[in-house]
Amino acid sequence: MxxxxxxxxxxxxxxxxxxxxxxxxxxxxxxxxxxxxxxxxxxxxxxxxxxxxxxxxxxxxxxxxxxxxxxxxRNSGIETIEEDSTSVLVKVKAGHDWDNFVEQTVLMGYSGHENLSLIPGLTGAAPIQNIGAYGQELQNICEMVEYFDTEKMKGKIILNRECSFGYRTSIFKESIKGKFIITAVYFRLQKGFVPKTAYGSISEKLSKMGVTKPTPVDLRNAVISIRKEKLPDPKVTGNAGSFFKNPVVKIEKLKILQETFTDIPYYPATEGYVKLSAGWLIEKCGFKGKREGNTGTAPGHALVICNFGEATGEEIISFAYKIKDSVFNKFTVEIEPEVNIIT
Ligand SMILES: Cc1cc2nc3c(=O)[nH]c(=O)nc-3n(C[C@H](O)[C@H](O)[C@H](O)COP(=O)(O)OP(=O)(O)OC[C@H]3O[C@@H](n4cnc5c(N)ncnc54)[C@H](O)[C@@H]3O)c2cc1C
The missing domain is CATH 3.30.43.10 (Uridine Diphospho-n-acetylenolpyruvylglucosamine Reductase, domain 2)
Incomplete structure (x- = not known):
């Protein structure tokens, strides 16, 4: 028992x-x-x-x-469920370390997830905010999610199309929030390889590595190297990656902002909307590398809030709200935390 x-x-x-x-x-x-x-x-x-x-x-x-x-x-393990000539379906238990799953399966020659290398955390959390990096998102490789419904007290499996995946969101952050425990995630990985190298400095990094025809392992190594250069290591300096989500605003709002901020960066979003760079907005408010006691933003990354010593959660959240207010006062744009605030 x-x-x-x-x-x-x-x-x-x-x-x-x-x-x-x-x-x-x-x-x-x-x-x-x-x-x-x-x-x-x-x-x-x-x-x-x-x-x-x-x-x-x-x-x-x-x-x-x-x-x-x-x-x-803390349940762990990777299992191949089915396989054909072009792809495999793998089941990964929720407590399995995310990057260990990516590493193991990339080494087996499978692809689709290599751009998501070195994202910290466990696999069960990955669908919740539809993790994304370097031009790839979990929703493009996730086939289904197994969870325990804590209201109805029974296990369920939902398909990708039922997960309402969006930018850093899903059904797990919306309609069923707080009513589930994810127990496993199923991924469709490819045997062929179409490298995604357009995002950020990936191509530059690959050419520095002397790679002209990248394999999934090469792309993983390039992503790891870029991430290590850019992001503070939580084992050294406490942080949770990007603290805020990039805000999505209407195109009309962008046009108004462009009258004053001619160089404001923006990226495509759903029809009629654009995504702004939260990091840029925060930097323009003077918060890049700003320290306040034990907390502050990373020197090279305005979007990453750090614990530089023995900061309390209260100190960090009040610093984060200072940033949020400052961005709103300057741009009339609301930025929302990507990090889950536990009260
Ligand atoms: C240095 C750094 C870089 C990062 N880079 C990225 C990035 O590039 N892209 C990105 O998307 N994210 C990034 N993140 C954020 C983070 O790594 C991911 O969101 C990751 O998926 C969180 O996993 P976790 O297991 O640590 O979740 P936790 O922090 O433990 O939990 C996150 C939320 O999910 C809930 N939860 C966790 N597991 C389960 C489960 N099995 N069932 C139900 N609820 C659950 C928790 O209650 C909590 O609300 C980064 C974080 C750091 C520190």
Whole structure:
């Protein structure tokens, strides 16, 4: 019989990449998805608030304590479900390290996900904000998502088209928010290879590497090298990657902004809308590399808020709101956190 191993008063500092000290009233590691129901029943029977924890790389604890049960998803494994001459369908358990999955399968010669190399965190969290980087998004390779519905208390599988994927969003951040635990994600990976090299400095990096006909491994190495140059390593300086999402505004709004800010960068979005660069807006407000006590933005990256010492979640969130207000006052554009704020 499965016995829940509940830990009392665990410090979650090493389980969140911001490195915030937060004490979980109760915590449990879920190493087998078959124990999800019992874990949720336990929480319900005691009216405990729950927090599902992956790698902790996209959340900010703002309180000293988390009063409730933290459920750390730690089931792991990759399984080939079907294979044909052009592709494979693989099932990856939610607690499997994302980049380990990318590395293992790229080394097997499969492609489609190499541009998403080195994104921190676990696979179960990846569909939630439809992770994306270097011109690729999870929605282009994800075939279905398996989750446990914590309201109806049963497992479900939903297909890609039912996931309402969008820029840094999905059904998991919208209509079913807070009512699910993702237990596995299925990916369709390709045996052939069409490299995506148009985004950012990928082609430049490949030519510096002396690569003219890249393989998936070459592209992965190029992405890893660029990311290591650009982003602060959370093991050294606490952070959660981009703190804010790029705001999406109507084309009419862009035209108004262009009257004053002639060089404002923008990118295509859905019809009638454009995506602005949150990093550019923040930089123009003077926040690039700005420090305030133990927090501030990364010297080379205005969009990344860091914990430079023993910052509390409260300090970080109040600095983030200062940035948000400043951007609104200068551009009348709302920027929203990409990071999940835990209260
Ligand atoms: C240096 C750095 C660079 C980054 N670069 C990128 C990037 O290029 N692109 C990008 O998209 N993101 C990026 N991120 C953000 C982050 O890595 C991703 O969002 C990642 O998918 C989060 O995974 P996680 O396991 O750490 O999630 P967590 O932070 O643990 O959780 C995130 C949210 O998902 C919920 N959750 C987690 N797992 C489950 C589950 N199994 N079931 C239900 N709910 C769950 C949590 O409750 C929380 O609300 C970066 C972060 C860092 C620190």
């Amino acid at each position: 499965f016995v829940l191993k509940i830990v009392n008063n665990e410090n979650l500092k090493q389980y969140n990449t911001f490195g915030i000290n937060t004490i979980a009233e109760y915590s449990v590691r879920l190493e087998d998805e078959s124990n999800v129901a019992e874990t949720i029943e336990f929480a319900k029977s005691r009216s405990l608030k729950t927090l599902i924890l992956g790698g902790g790389s996209n959340l900010l604890f703002t309180q000293k304590d988390f009063n409730g049960l933290v459920i750390a998803i």
